[in-house]
Amino acid sequence: MAGTAGIGARPLMVLRLATSPTQEVGSTPHGTLFIFPVTGGSFEGDRLRGRVLAGGGDWVTARPDGTLELDLRVTLETDDHALIHMTFTGLRDDANHYFRTLPRFETAAPKYAFLNRLMAVGIGEIRPDGPVHVIEEIL
Amino acid sequence: MTLNVKVAEPQTIGAVPHGSRRTAPLSGGRFEGPRLRGTVVPGGSADWLLLRADGVLELDLRATLLTHDGALISMRSFGLRHGPPEVMAAIGRGEPVDPATYYFRTTPRFETAHPAYVFLNRLIAVATGDRRADGPVYVIHEVL
Numbered sequence: 001m002a003g004t005a006g007i008g009a010r011p012l013m014v015l016r017l018a019t020s021p022t023q024e025v026g027s028t029p030h031g032t033l034f035i036f037p038v039t040g041g042s043f044e045g046d047r048l049r050g051r052v053l054a055g056g057g058d059w060v061t062a063r064p065d066g067t068l069e070l071d072l073r074v075t076l077e078t079d080d081h082a083l084i085h086m087t088f089t090g091l092r093d094d095a096n097h098y099f100r101t102l103p104r105f106e107t108a109a110p111k112y113a114f115l116n117r118l119m120a121v122g123i124g125e126i127r128p129d130g131p132v133h134v135i136e137e138i139l
Numbered sequence: 140m141t142l143n144v145k146v147a148e149p150q151t152i153g154a155v156p157h158g159s160r161r162t163a164p165l166s167g168g169r170f171e172g173p174r175l176r177g178t179v180v181p182g183g184s185a186d187w188l189l190l191r192a193d194g195v196l197e198l199d200l201r202a203t204l205l206t207h208d209g210a211l212i213s214m215r216s217f218g219l220r221h222g223p224p225e226v227m228a229a230i231g232r233g234e235p236v237d238p239a240t241y242y243f244r245t246t247p248r249f250e251t252a253h254p255a256y257v258f259l260n261r262l263i264a265v266a267t268g269d270r271r272a273d274g275p276v277y278v279i280h281e282v283l
Binding site: 006007065067089090091093096098100101102104113116117118119121138 | 221242245246257260278
């Protein structure tokens with residue numbers, strides 16, 4: 001991964017999220033809270049692929065310093081029907097084109113148990129059809 | 140930056156619903172990098188450790204850093220440590236172990252009010268850990 005010279009990484013997945021209209025909660029003690037409900041999406045990598053189930057979301061707090069703090073929870077379903085609980089925290093600073101996340105995974109499926117044991121970094125991008133996260137395992 | 144922390148006697152909480160819990164207070168330490176350097180402030184700085192049923196150790200560290208020019212930085216990092224049983228046992232005995240033989244990675248986040256260091260509020264970082272007898276050494280990289 002270009003961004004972490006000195007630490008190895010390898011591709012894990014590209015995650016595409018579909019979201020429904022934003023819920024603007026408004027000004028809270030930590031900033032301005034927006035909720036982006038996730039209605040679906042897909043993920044694809046050498047080791048796993050499948051779809052994003054509806055029902056999760058990204059809780060985004062706009063801080064006074066202009067940075068967005070992300071707090072996402074979604075459920076992934078692999079093409080062979082394993083469920084994976086995924087969360088990430090992250091930062092998005094559009095002024096500096098910086099959009100990075102720290103995904104974590106939990107699953108009970110033995111085939112995907114490697115996800116329980118890894119740390120990961122995501123590079124995010126907002127495209128016309130929704131956010132896309134390129135996620136790499138930290139080796 | 141490179142962060143060396145000194146670990147005091149751990150507090151073993153024991154079996155809890157998610158695994159086996161231990162708290163390792165930090166008695167001090169130091170950090171050094173091109174953009175910041177200083178010491179770890181004891182008191183409130185500790186690593187909350189959870190050994191899961193699958194043998195993976197979850198690390199949840201909170202530390203207060205004091206830079207050489209007097210700024211306080213709050214650091215929190217979540218991480219994972221696991222490896223072959225014999226390697227993990229050697230670490231447990233305090234023996235020197237090649238960090239390449241096990242997985243020890245963390246993801247530090249920083250908060251500060253000091254204008255010279257506000258860049259830390261805006262970055263994501265990853266670290267490799269090396270558990271030595273007197274405490275872990277972390278090499279922390281900003282994710283660009």
